[in-house]
Amino acid sequence: MRAYKYRLYPNQEQRVLIEKHFGCSRHVYNWALSEKEAHYKETGKSLSKRDLQDKLVSSKKTDKPWLKEVNSQSLLASLANLDKAFSNFFKGLAKFPRFKKKYAGWQSYQCPQHVSISFDSGTVSLPKIKGIKAKLHRPFSGKVKTVTIKRSPSGKYFASVLVDDDISDPVPTVIEPENTVGLDVGLNHMLIDSQGNKTDNPRFLKNSLHRLAVEQKKLSRKQKGSTGRAKQKRKVAVVHERIANRRYDFIQKETARLAIKSHVTTFAVEDLNIKGMVKNRKLSRAIQDVSWGTFLSVLDYKCRWNGKNLIRIGRFRPSSKVCNGCGYKAESMPLSVREWECPSCHNLADRDINAAMNIRDFALADSLGHSDCVKSSPVERSVSADSTAKGADISQYGSQKAPTIAASAT
Template sequence: MRAYKYRTYPNPEQRVLIEKHFGCSRHVYNWALSEKDKHYKETGKSLSKRQLQDRLVASKKDDKEWLTDVNSQSLLASLANLDTAFTNFFQGRAQFPKFKSKYSGWQSFQCPQHVTVDFEASAINLPKLKGIKAKLHRPFSGKVKTVTVKRSPSGKYFASVLVDDGVVDPAPATIERENTVGLDVGLTEFLIDSKGNKTENPRILKASLVRLAMEQKILARKKKGSANRSKQKRKVSIIHEKIANRRYDFTHQATANLADKSHATTFAVEDLNIKGMIKNRKLARAIQDAGWGMFLTTLEYKCRWNGKNLIRIGRFHPSSKLCNCCGYKMEAMPLSVREWQCPNCQSVNDRDINAACNIRDIGLADSLGCSDCIKSSPVAISVSAGATAKGVESSQRGSQEAPTKAASAA
């Protein structure tokens, strides 16, 4: 499955019908959530998706005849989305589902059937919405599964086309030490690899804060519910949209340089607790501006498309405090310390490059299935990681020798 996002240009009549789809899909979602909540409080049991569908069909014939103006499959897709939201909640992946608001920024609805994309006419055909003009800048081949129509806070319309192209991802390459690169993300430099290369942090939000603050101050002075407030709100949304687009473009360029153009076949990254890190009120804005989560997610699927490996190491490994030369661990390492000298081997370490090298070595140890004693010493890792091409037997032999070498290094 791959998704292709296109900008659409509906005419005034199509916009009215699209807005009806937004409203009806949102209403069905909120109605179904209310029905499930009320039924659970009364009986202690949950309503199934099939029971909600039967109630929806009955209500369309009785008191909600206006729902027949839109595509029925879009309404059923709202019920399916609510069922998925409850599944994610019960499995601990998300919070309890919330009611959708018509005043929120993004509005959307789905069309799971009877959708065609006409590249010759540059149009997308949906049920009850034929011939929507679109900028089809990327062709595709395969079966169209679902089309999601969205409206951005700035008033732009998009269509996200999910396609089953039948392409099988290539088999991942063999993990080799010489083709493995450790990656460390930061705020001063956005990306640092184990080879010493650094990518500057663009600080996209910071560059637009002055303009954004000025427009938001004007918005705060507008009367609520007025037309001028709506116009000013759209101006603020356009600034946020430009910031998001710049960050999106930077992320795709950085991941393309790694997954598409780099000779490395394996990347090791740290499994960061970003939700916990943004609770720091002094660094929250800078962390969210960097977009670490988007970068790691994008890099993951691009590695999968190109047959490369992405290794995630545990978030509790002391990658910054550990000397990559001798394995000495510092007791404390404040963020203000960017360079430090190892008390054991007297080597001068760049904080970020040293962390990237440790991430690479620990990731190699994880991929080889080495024991904890190997992962605790970069010296032993460098010895055992060279046995990748010789198979698991050689790596096990390196793990037996590691404790003696780690003790001598300490």
């Protein structure tokens, strides 16, 4: 499955029909959520998706005939989305489903069937809406599964096309220590690798705060409900959109440089608890501006597409506190310390580069099996026992310090 995103240019009549689909899909979602809550309060049991579908069909014939003006499959897709939202809630993956707002930034609806895309004429045809002009800049081959129509806060329309191209990902290459690089993310530098290279943080949001403040101040002076306020609200949305587009373009280029253009076959990263990090009110805006989660997600699928490996180490591994030269573990390492000298080997190390090297060694120790039997053993005993039991040559991935680091980490 691959998704392709295209810009749509609907005319006035098509825009009205799209807006009707937005409103009806949102109404069905909110109506179904209200029905499920009311039914549970009365009976203590959940209302199934099939029961909601029967109620919806009956309601279209009686009190809500205006729902017939839109695609029925899109309304059923709203019920499926609600069912998935409850499923994620009970699995602990998301919060309890909330009602959708009419004036929220993004609006969307789905078309699961009967969608045609013509690259010759540059149009997208949807149920009830035919011949929408589109910028089809990327051709694809395969079966169209689902098309999601979206409207951005700035008023632009997009179509996200999910395609089953029947192409399997290539088999990942063998993990080779000499072709493995550890990656550490930060705020001063967005990316630091174990080879000593650093990528500056562009700080797109911080550099645009003045322009954003000017537009938001103008918005605060507009009368609520007026046409001028609606226009100014779109101008604020355009500033936010430009920041997001620049950030996403930067992430795409950086991940392409790593996963496509470099000769490295394996990348090692940390499994970061980003949701917990943004609760720090002093660093939350800076963390969200650098967008670590998006970077790691994009790097993940690009590595899969190009047959490369992405190894994640545990979030509690002390990558910054451990000296990569001798394995000494410091008691604490505040963020203000950018360089530190190891009291054991007197090695002066850069905090970020040292962390990237440790991430690489931790990942290699995990992937090659050298950290399985060292969780509660002394360092000296774990090195000898692990090397004899596994029959592995520890020096093949950077001398004997990797098992030592894995032992000191636990």
